[in-house]
């Protein structure tokens with residue numbers, strides 16, 4: 001099904017506003033303080049949080065949800081501190097991402113960013129061990145992104161030769177980190193995940 005990226009959906013802003021984090025989106029009066037404060041916008045002129053909010057309010061659903069920009073927010077909260085309208089942009093971006101993931105699950109849009117894959121792999125490690133386990137995270141992430149064990153191993157080997165060895169030499173990746181170390185009472189962490197999922 002071809003989708004016109006410029007098609008307007010007047011309900012889109014309500015959808016975002018009713019998603020946790022998106023409640024204040026309609027307070028935005030487009031002053032651009034967020035973009036002027038944003039460290040990501042400073043290094044990449046394609047990233048403009050004010051514009052993303054504007055496009056959302058206009059109903060440019062497919063254009064916003066398919067964009068790479070919604071995955072670029074570093075959640076540094078600079079904009080949230082400075083926004084005169086308390087829009088809470090990083091939370092709004094999170095709400096837009098949640099809508100995007102649901103639309104992608106339905107097959108309505110494609111998400112090109114690897115960020116949701118990374119975030120899911122990270123959360124799986126927390127659920128399993130109660131803490132981040134870098135080797136498990138890397139294995140899961142690479143297998144999902146590179147679609148298969150062999151291609152994941154080849155990509156990992158290439159990247160690790162550059163980054164992993166540097167980390168290892170500086171003592172940032174000790175041999176002991178190869179095996180996962182669970183925190184106590186991981187069953188309670190699992191219960192938290194279950195309650196969020198329910």
Ligand code: SF4
Nearest residue numbers: 028030031032034083
């Ligand atoms: S700083 Fe707040 S009010 Fe100003 S454009 Fe950004 S979100 Fe909108």
Ligand code: SF4
Nearest residue numbers: 038073074076077079
């Ligand atoms: S929270 Fe996101 S949008 Fe806001 S300043 Fe930081 S990177 Fe930019």
